[in-house]
Amino acid sequence: MKILVCISKSPDTTSKIAFTDSSTKFDENGVQYIVNPYDEWYALVRALELKETIGGNVTIITVGTAADDSVIRKALAIGADDAVRIDADATDAYFTASQIASYAKANGFDLILTGKETINYNGSQVAGMIAEELDLPFVSLATKLDISGTKLTLEKEIVGGVQVVEVELPVVISCAKGMAEQRIPNMRGIMAARTKPLTIIAPIEVTPLTAFVSYTMPAPKTACKMIDPNNMDELVALLHNEAKVI
Amino acid sequence: MSTIVYITSSNGLGKSAFEAVTYAKKLGSDVTVVTTGSSDSTTLAMLGEWGASKVLVDRSVNSDDTQQITRIIATAVEQTGADTVVFSHDLIAKSIAPRLSVRLKAGLVSGATSLPTNDGGFTCSVNVFSGKAFGNVNVKTAKKIISLLPNSIQPEAIGSACAVEEFNGGAGETRMKVLSTKKPEGEIPLTEAERVVSAGRGLKAPENWGIVEDLAKELGAATACSRPVADIGWRPHHEHVGQTGFAIRPNLYIAAGISGAIQHLAGVNGSKVIVAINTDAEAPFFKAADYGVLGDVFEVLPRLTEALKKFHATNN
Ligand SMILES: Cc1cc2nc3c(=O)[nH]c(=O)nc-3n(C[C@H](O)[C@H](O)[C@H](O)COP(=O)(O)OP(=O)(O)OC[C@H]3O[C@@H](n4cnc5c(N)ncnc54)[C@H](O)[C@@H]3O)c2cc1C
């Protein structure tokens, strides 16, 4: 079984969010990058579990620059076999997905896993786009994945509930919470990651469909109005008259 | 200008459907709704009230197979000559809009929070960094896809019922089989709820959730929870909000016994009004809230429910 896991980096969840260059660029000053939690905790770990039970190979792929190599090494330390980096700025989701699809088409994978979304752009776009490029079925936001031969049984989130679906390989799946448990890399993994192959590939030519032109910070919250815990009538009155939400 | 709005209608129509049609109408265009699912024609015709001039319903698919629905919408785009497709940014749109973007080579605004501006041609704002900032996305292609974040605009009824036509969008084969669907009956889906009562570890044990549910019932609200509470199994996973759970933006979010960690706030900071109830004056939630109650949830929640009952009794 050949599994491709799409890995992106994201700022540590506690990072301070600010912008520079007249609000056109994310301010990376002092920002720690981590492997996007959904990619690491859910997609990658489930891929490794599958490999451990039925055998195969787990390749991770990132569209990014040399600055991304440290998060790639971290994903290798958790247990991926090898890594591919498409050497380009991931300008938009379409550009990113086209790069990954092109690599996947040339190399043939049974299963392509992504995270639910990146926590910086929260687009939830890349996986569906890869699926369309490759004309493959796509199961989004899977929370459970079981395999039997070439048949996958998946649980996925639907509005207000859960659905169980069945698909045949090959398929693209985006992974959400429930899929697997976070794994902490151990020393042996970290040592091994240093020598695992990381192949750097030139991007194919793709014109992005969209671009982030600027960023805006939300208006600062006005100070919180404290209400006497013994006077919930006052809170109700405020919610009705002032906030107008009841 | 002509716009397609895609809506799934298996469980009737929700507020988000009216929002999407209103949004499409505000783009200044003729609006055709494309839908799959089992809603009856009388229900679908109601979409005319919000601005649709026609509803095309393809009843040949009964799952959320992204390949089939993408083909259906693409056919409708071709037949109507539409230049824009609008979705409500729910779990279905999240899985279909990206496919359609590739198929039509149309730039996608994923989770739009505003109408587009002419800035650089066509630019919409979206939430980025889990709601900590807005990003302005410029769409460079002639065809555009907008997936509208729920509760971003107020639906406006402007017309009357419209025509509903059966439609064959050429769904083609499916490679996905639905084995079962589990959906609690009668509950308001969290992402559609206008009011949400949410609770965290401050509730101490799952059997204490009665006071949360009582308040939610009195408010007509959905219930939600913090991540640790879902992780230890006190509450179902689909109630978990935050960075790794659902992102919601109700009009009213009441957080009881939740500290207000940045990852929790990431999923709720789009709420219009936030009320935090906590025994710790230093709880970070008070910095993100509009109204704060420094007190014990076990006393405050029942008191608030009582106050609401009184209010509803006198205001009805
Ligand atoms: C990468 C990452 C992603 C994460 N994603 C999420 C996410 O999506 N959603 C999420 O919620 N968390 C998420 N977390 C976890 C988050 O950091 C917090 O740990 C979590 O939100 C805390 O939950 P809590 O407020 O219920 O519990 P606690 O932090 O234990 O807080 C309980 C609160 O209740 C108050 N309290 C106690 N007793 C009472 C009482 N009787 N009356 C009133 N108040 C009382 C306490 O003062 C305290 O403020 C994430 C963490 C990481 C690292």
Ligand SMILES: Nc1ncnc2c1ncn2[C@@H]1O[C@H](COP(=O)(O)O)[C@@H](O)[C@H]1O
């Ligand atoms: N630059 C990238 N390189 C590789 N995979 C990516 C990249 N960006 C996003 N992905 C994958 O696509 C998923 C969804 O990303 P997004 O559409 O940006 O929310 C992520 O969880 C990753 O698995």
